[in-house]
Amino acid sequence: MAVDLIQIRALAERKEEENWKFRQFVKFGCKLKEKEMDRQVWETTKRVWAGIDCTACANCCREVRPTFSEEEVNRLAARLGTTPLQLIDTYLEPNGDDDNPWQTRTSPCPFLKDNRCSVYEDRPADCKGYPYLYEPGFSSRTMAMIERTFTCPIVYEVIEELKRSWGFAR
Numbered sequence: 001m002a003v004d005l006i007q008i009r010a011l012a013e014r015k016e017e018e019n020w021k022f023r024q025f026v027k028f029g030c031k032l033k034e035k036e037m038d039r040q041v042w043e044t045t046k047r048v049w050a051g052i053d054c055t056a057c058a059n060c061c062r063e064v065r066p067t068f069s070e071e072e073v074n075r076l077a078a079r080l081g082t083t084p085l086q087l088i089d090t091y092l093e094p095n096g097d098d099d100n101p102w103q104t105r106t107s108p109c110p111f112l113k114d115n116r117c118s119v120y121e122d123r124p125a126d127c128k129g130y131p132y133l134y135e136p137g138f139s140s141r142t143m144a145m146i147e148r149t150f151t152c153p154i155v156y157e158v159i160e161e162l163k164r165s166w167g168f169a170r
């Protein structure tokens with residue numbers, strides 16, 4: 001499976017129009033109930049993820065700017081031996097969100113070192129949950145998923161597998 005960012009983007013561009021049609025199919029054409037749909041998305045994700053090494057990819061750490069709660073800022077500051085204020089001052093900016101009010105200022109993420117997360121155990125929930133395929137309500141999150149096909153090989157491949165197994169006519 002391709003993990004090169006340029007290659008993944010090219011593949012996703014080629015599939016973009018088809019993916020937007022698949023979105024319509026998921027919303028209006030697919031006969032599966034929401035819970036069954038989610039179950040199949042989770043099963044497919046598990047299988048696809050087993051075949052990909054995220055440490056060889058790290059595209060999300062280069063593309064996405066993760067958000068942090070106050071508690072996550074405190075935890076990361078303690079790990080780095082600095083104060084929350086200094087951490088914010090150096091790496092973060094406000095984003096207007098009540099629950100996760102901070103976000104990295106730059107991408108790639110400043111905590112990505114040698115293609116690995118240098119703060120892995122204390123990374124925020126936003127990173128732990130990425131690419132959010134294990135969250136419920138897949139059918140209402142297809143727009144974000146299609147956008148992620150451009151950067152995440154797992155999402156790209158899961159969407160391709162779902163098209164095949166759900167009988168989407170290409």
Ligand code: SF4
Nearest residue numbers: 061109111112117127
């Ligand atoms: S905190 Fe770690 S896992 Fe999250 S984006 Fe940065 S490098 Fe990646």
Ligand code: SF4
Nearest residue numbers: 054057058059060152
């Ligand atoms: S979650 Fe997706 S983008 Fe991030 S490292 Fe894994 S395969 Fe790459």
